[in-house]
Amino acid sequence: MPRIAAPTNAAQRAQTQRKILNAFGELLFTHGLPGLTMTDVARTAGVGRTAVYNYFADLEQLLVAYALDETGKFVIELKSQLDGLENPVDRLAVYVRAQLADLTRRHLPPGPAMRSVLSSESFEKLGVHVGELNTLLMDILQDGMDQQYLPPADVDGLVQLIHGSLTASASRRNADTPDEERIEAAVRFIQAGVGASFDGEGHPVKLA
Known part of the structure; x- marks a missing residue:
């Protein structure tokens, strides 16, 4: 035996x-x-x-199981990191860093590529965790606007733009640029893109 x-x-x-x-x-x-x-x-x-x-049963089922497993763990870890932060601009920075580190580590195909290799039914199974991530980011942005750390804007549109920027940044890895430096550059780019302002010491400030 x-x-x-x-x-x-x-x-x-x-x-x-x-x-x-x-x-x-x-x-x-x-x-x-x-x-x-x-x-x-x-x-x-x-x-x-x-x-x-x-x-x-096949490679598609394995890909979905892996994506769900990894994304589920990532969502739990990300929520624990965000729980200790009050300022929405700081929370946005944590979200961006975590997403880029995760994209770099897991090497999962980005959303559009996943849609091209999966059946509609399989792709929909991934929507639960993807929806959780979207909701997290939407809440951060909306909170920033409500507290006047960010100017009013279309939250749904910003979420799409931010996730597009994250995917593009992860795909542009350069051996000459350390991952940490690339990630911090992306954080600054996205914070500036949504209209965040900072004082002389780099702390987020409310809009005038």
């Missing part, structure tokens, strides 16, 4: 599924999605190809 590495069958299944998701994420980061196969995932995870199909 095969040796059970985990204390129960359920734990063993969870452990194997985690290996598959981690292997898929590693391959996405190192090789990208084009040309990726279930055989590649099985080899990297150290499990049989049949085992991968026991958990995920």
Whole structure:
């Protein structure tokens, strides 16, 4: 009989599924999605190809599961970072930094690219977490306007522009520019783009 590495069958299944998701994420980061196969995932995870199909019917289902898993963890972590901050401009900076760091780390295809490789049904499954992120950003921007740290504007339009800027910034990684420097430049660009003002020490100030 095969040796059970985990204390129960359920734990063993969870452990194997985690290996598959981690292997898929590693391959996405190192090789990208084009040309990726279930055989590649099985080899990297150290499990049989049949085992991968026991958990995920095809590559599309695996991509959705990975995206939901990673985005879910990201939303929880981001909310915990935002909870300790009062100023909406500072919260916007945390949001931008977290998003760019996450896009750099996970190497998931951006929204439009995901739509092109997924069926409509699969893409809709991602909408829950994407909607949570949109709501977080909308709340930050609206709060900034209500407290007069940001000028009145179309919040929905700003959300689209900010997410577009984040995707573009993540795709323009340059070996000559450290990630931290690139991220801080994006933070300043987006804060300025939504109309935030700062005092001489770099602290957000309300609009005159």
